Amino acid sequence: MSNLSKLWRIYSRWMKIHWAILLEYRGDTFFYMMGGFISPIVTLAVWMSVSGGGTIGSYDTRDFILYFLSIMFVSRLTASWDAWEIEVHLREGTLSGFLLRPSSYLHYRLAENLVYKLFYGVVMLIAWAIAWPLTEAVQISLEPLHLLTIVLAILLACATRYLFYYNLGMLGFWTTRTGAIVGLVEAISMFLSGRIAPYALLPDWVKASQSYTPFYWNLGFPVDLMTVKLSGPAVWQGLGIQVLWLVLFIAAYQLLWRRGLRKYSAVGG
């Protein structure tokens, strides 16, 4: 119990600090958020132009709009920028300062992520609620079990994608080329996560990738739940696969962090 209350204190302090930073740089936070929305809008525009008001596969105009709105929603909530931040802390040696603190570096990073996610989440939910009476496209099913699976899938995607990038960032213990590696992963994920098109419209080899890469489960799967393209056992099976990936990335985190610290020698002074 005392452990838990200690953790609570750590998080509430860190989150207060990060909240203050977010408010101080509110302009940047806003620009960053808007910037992230543009790419799904572009892709949506192309699909609308391609479909010309008709249907492609099982997707009509309303489906496309809901799909890419869900992509915006989920990808903003699951975004992780830790790989870049960790790279800077490693390169400039500022990680040392965090190692001296009584709480783990992970808590510091995670608290930052939580603050921004809570902020984005509230803003987007308000926007969604405002749009609700205006357009039919955003009216998703409000059946409790359906909503529960969506929330679960998004939370699992958040945690997995977060640790994925965190682990990539920790490769910085061994190489100075993390930037290039992350860039490559981003390019692959662009294609395999469902950002370009719903999985149903992608070539077969992309569909096959979902059985051995985490990309679909971190974005496409929660979105497919929101747009009700999956039902029955496929939903629970998907959640199970998400849990498997999460466990795998937690294990990788433990390993990389322990090995990495042994390798770490602070740079600079």
Added chain:
Amino acid sequence: MKKALRYSRLLFLMVKLAISEEMEYRSNFFANVLSTVSGLFVSLLTLQVFFNQTQAIGGWSFEQVLVLLGIFNALDGVVKMVLRPNIGRIVQHIRKGTLDLILTKPVDSQFYVSFRHILFWPITDVLMGLGLVVYGVLQMGIAITVTNLLWFALLFVAALVTLYGIWMLLMTMSFWFVKVENLTFLFTSLFETARFPVQVYRGILRALLTYVFPVAVLTTFPAAALVGKLNGTDALISVSIAVLMVVVARQFWKMALRNYTSASS
């Protein structure tokens, strides 16, 4: 005239300096080629997904969009070579007050902050982009007339000038907002809209992307000139926007300098 000669000599020197600086980091060349190739690969796959469902997007065939994509990549290379490396620094110059040193140099300050730090390796993006343009044109199997080529050259220059104008305007904003890194992020995201012909976007969005954030001028019109889709209005819009952009950027820079009070230490 003498002035123009002097400035082109200076520019030549800056490029030479950039090359000799980067010869020290030769492995960056391979890193760059790798990222260019993988980027191109992904965008080609993306196009393939769209064209699996349709014959044309926004009235453009696959080969025509390839030409446009080539132009996009070439421009992206220019951003990486010239615009991005300089913008990062202007923010620092203002924050740390080192802009003072530049202002006292016997050279136009806008010229200096725009071109002092050139990265050479992203030339691979420019070359591969232009290569894609040539490939697209060959695949179309149409005869390219000299007129088409001249129009393309003119509109490509207009695109470069417009791109520079937009970046310069963004850079100058750092006089008021000290942290503009996210403005560059916003630019990069908006620039993504230039991957597709502007005809893809409808209604108000198309107007915005033609006149306000003129991505149409950046890729659609030069590509249209080459594939023979250009009309007089588009050409006029292109040239006017390019001129307007560079004039506004110049005035904005001068205004910003008048308000600049240096960062005292």
